[in-house]
Every structure is written in C-alpha cells, then in structure tokens.
Amino acid sequence: MIGFVLKKSRPAAFAASCLFKSHRLAGLFLLLPINAYGTTIGGVTAYYPANGTSGPSKSVESIDVTASVGNRCGFAADGIPAGAVSVGALDTQSWSGRVSFLSECNGAWRVAVSSENGALQAVSASAVDGFAYRAPYIVSLHVVQDSGATVTGTCAAGQIQAGDPGAQCGFGGVASAANGLLIGRSFDVPGSYLEISAPAYAGPGRLVAGIYRDTLTITVSAAT
Amino acid sequence: MNKKNLIQRGFVFGVLSLAAIGASAPAYANPAQVMLEGTVAAKCAYTSGDQTISLGEMADPTTGQLNAASINAKSVKLTGFCNGINSTITVAARGINNLSLPSGYVAVPGFATSVGFTSTATAGSVTSSDYSSDTIQPTAKPLGLFAGDITVTLSNATQLASGVLVAGNYEGSTTITLTPSV
Numbered sequence: 237m238i239g240f241v242l243k244k245s246r247p248a249a250f251a252a253s254c255l256f257k258s259h260r261l262a263g264l265f266l267l268l269p270i271n272a273y274g275t276t277i278g279g280v281t282a283y284y285p286a287n288g289t290s291g292p293s294k295s296v297e298s299i300d301v302t303a304s305v306g307n308r309c310g311f312a313a314d315g316i317p318a319g320a321v322s323v324g325a326l327d328t329q330s331w332s333g334r335v336s337f338l339s340e341c342n343g344a345w346r347v348a349v350s351s352e353n354g355a356l357q358a359v360s361a362s363a364v365d366g367f368a369y370r371a372p373y374i375v376s377l378h379v380v381q382d383s384g385a386t387v388t389g390t391c392a393a394g395q396i397q398a399g400d401p402g403a404q405c406g407f408g409g410v411a412s413a414a415n416g417l418l419i420g421r422s423f424d425v426p427g428s429y430l431e432i433s434a435p436a437y438a439g440p441g442r443l444v445a446g447i448y449r450d451t452l453t454i455t456v457s458a459a460t
Numbered sequence: 461m462n463k464k465n466l467i468q469r470g471f472v473f474g475v476l477s478l479a480a481i482g483a484s485a486p487a488y489a490n491p492a493q494v495m496l497e498g499t500v501a502a503k504c505a506y507t508s509g510d511q512t513i514s515l516g517e518m519a520d521p522t523t524g525q526l527n528a529a530s531i532n533a534k535s536v537k538l539t540g541f542c543n544g545i546n547s548t549i550t551v552a553a554r555g556i557n558n559l560s561l562p563s564g565y566v567a568v569p570g571f572a573t574s575v576g577f578t579s580t581a582t583a584g585s586v587t588s589s590d591y592s593s594d595t596i597q598p599t600a601k602p603l604g605l606f607a608g609d610i611t612v613t614l615s616n617a618t619q620l621a622s623g624v625l626v627a628g629n630y631e632g633s634t635t636i637t638l639t640p641s642v
Contacts, residue, residue, distance in 0.1 A: 316492045317492045319494060321496050324498060325499055328501075443543065448498045449495065449498075451494070451496070
C-alpha cells in the first residue's frame with residue numbers, strides 16, 4: 237500500500253500573484269479573490285492579479301510530503317512452491333525432493349509450513365498390529381536473502397502437523413508477524429527451496445502397501 | 461511558462477496524485493501448497509529360511525509298515541509377513557517318496573514306496589491345508605496383513621499302498637506360498 241500525505245502552510249500575507257510561481261503548490265487551490273481575475277479549469281478556480289498590479293517579488297511556501305511503503309510479501313508469480321512431488325518407494329529406499337520458490341518480500345518476513353497429516357499417510361489403511369500406515373519425513377527450508385546469506389530451518393513433518401497443538405517447531409503453523417522462520421529481505425533472489433526427505437522406513441512395524449500422501453501448505457508474512 | 465500553463469499543470473498533477481493513492485499492490489499467491497505422494501509396494505517375504513522336518517525312521521520296527529506317529533504332529537515354524545491387505549496363503553504338499561529306488565523300478569506287491577500326508581499352515585487366524593496325494597489343486601486363502609510366525613504341521617500320514625515300506629531314503633515337501641496383493 238502506498239499513501240501520500242500533503243501538508244500545506246501558507247504565510248499570513250499571501251500574495252495570489254505569486255502562488256503559481258511555486259510549482260509545488262500545483263493542484264492545491266484555496267485562495268481569496270482579491271482584485272483578481274478568475275479562471276476556471278475542470279471545476280477548480282484559480283485567481284491571479286489584474287494586469288499592471290504589482291505584488292511581492294516572491295512567495296515561498298513549503299509543503300511537507302510524507303509517504304509510506306507498506307510491507308509486501310508473497311511468492312513471485314513464477315516462483316510459487318506448488319505442484320506434486322512423487323517421492324517413490326518409501327520402504328525400500330531413501331528419498332528426497334526439492335521445490336524451489338521465489339519470494340518477493342520488501343522487508344523482514346517469515347515463512348511457515350504446515351503438514352496436513354504430519355507424515356506421508358496411507359490413503360486407505362488404518363492401524364493394524366505389526367504394521368504402520370504413516371511414514372515420517374523431514375522438511376527443510378533454505379531461503380536466500382538479498383544479502384546473499386541463507387537462512388535454514390528443519391522440522392519433522394510430525395512437528396508441523398496442522399491443527400496439532402503439540403506440534404512445535406520453528407516454522408510450523410501459519411506465517412504471521414510473529415510466527416515462522418524469520419528471514420531478512422528477499423526480493424526475487426533465486427536459490428530458495430523447500431526440501432523433503434527421509435531414509436527408507438525402518439519401523440516400527442512395516443508400512444502397509446499402498447499410496448501415501450501428504451500436503452504441505454507454505455505461507456509467508458511480513459515480519460512487522 | 462505562463463500562468464495558465466501552470467494552472468493546467470497543477471490540475472494534472474492533482475489527478476495523478478489521486479491515482480497513485482488509489483493504486484493497490486499486486487495480489488500474491490499465499491499460501492501455496494505442495495502435494496507429496498509416495499508408494500509402498502505389496503510384498504510378502506519370509507524372514508526365516510527354508511526349514512527341514514526330519515522324520516527319522518518311518519517304519520514300525522515290528523510290522524515294517526508306516527509308523528504314522530513318525531510324521532503326524534511334526535511341525536516347523538516359519539516367520540514372514542505380507543503388507544498387502546489382499547495377500548493370500550497357499551499350501552501345497554508333495555508326497556513322501558523313496559528316492560533310493562533304481563530307475564525303472566516296478567512296484568512289488570506287498571511293498572510300498574510312497575506315503576501321503578496333509579500339510580496345514582496356520583498364520584494367525586488363517587489356516588490352509590493340502591493333502592499330498594490327491595488331484596485337487598491347492599487353493600489360495602485370504603491372509604491379508606500378516607506379520608509373524610506360520611506354523612506348518614503334518615498330519616494324516618498314510619501309506620499309498622499296503623505292505624512293508626521299501627528301505628531307502630524318503631523325501632517329501634510342503635510349500636507355503638505367500639502372495640502379495642493390495
């Protein structure tokens with residue numbers, strides 16, 4: 237969000253004839269019609285002295301212009317961490333995957349990740365003695381800042397499970413000014429990614445055969 | 461620049477200022493979602509190797525005929541698992557036959573060279589069995605998710621011909637097949 241505030245101060249003895257010598261006053265018209273001609277343009281009336289009427293040599297008027305640029309933070313249109321990652325067999329081999337992203341944050345910001353299931357979970361299975369239907373994995377963030385430095389964080393998927401009050405990790409939940417991995421300004425700096433990985437499942441129990449899924453939700457927020 | 465020009469310029473500036481105030485930042489995609497998908501293939505495996513049941517002397521020392529007790533109730537334990545919910549177990553028994561007979565041996569009345577038996581495999585609450593010397597094809601029984609011991613027990617031992625068992629080495633087998641399926 238961008239906003240402008242215009243402040244105007246004017247000497248008590250204001251000379252209309254000199255008003256328009258100050259270009260900074262353009263657009264602001266609030267003058268008394270003293271011995272002057274009037275001209276109306278677009279519904280705004282300006283006054284100036286009649287020909288031959290003398291006035292002050294100059295009139296200086298200062299206008300303070302203050303502006304603010306709000307914090308903006310999000311993913312670049314061509315750098316959204318989205319899509320599907322197929323990680324292959326969970327029980328016979330280690331696996332990993334990367335999802336690159338491009339942030340556009342014009343100040344300090346935070347990033348958070350939440351896992352729908354807290355693990356890769358079998359689509360159609362339930363707990364059976366001797367078998368498991370949830371495969372844990374690790375989520376890592378690697379974020380490159382404008383400075384070139386990289387901020388990293390690692391959480392187990394089980395520590396960032398959505399809606400789990402017991403889930404505690406540095407970047408779990410939803411990003412806000414106070415929650416998430418704190419990152420310095422990073423605007424269109426390439427090289428940031430989210431990485432997921434796990435060794436071959438080693439127990440307890442054995443994984444039930446089938447398809448396993450999880451969904452990671454990545455949110456960003458300005459830090460202030 | 462004359463006064464009129466200044467007035468016009470000021471007016472234009474005012475319009476641009478209002479436009480700037482009204483401008484909004486572009487919308488960002490936030491949150492973003494990444495879907496993960498992995499697989500676990502259906503598989504069955506034994507964690508124990510092949511086992512041998514040693515029957516010892518099968519013939520009754522007095523009659524020379526089969527001593528069924530040398531076979532019946534003999535058992536062995538296998539350990540394995542199946543992680544597919546539609547896994548099956550199949551038992552196939554092959555009769556105990558004399559391996560010491562010469563090629564072209566012709567059966568002699570009053571002597572026997574083969575013994576039949578039933579093999580029963582128990583995996584959890586599932587039981588499957590097969591008789592070695594019939595023509596019925598073994599059938600698969602639903603096993604589902606299973607991990608643990610499979611007990612294989614022999615029973616119903618019977619000479620396939622009347623008479624005295626011919627001396628020699630005898631060998632039979634039973635095969636327990638675990639078939640994975642999701």
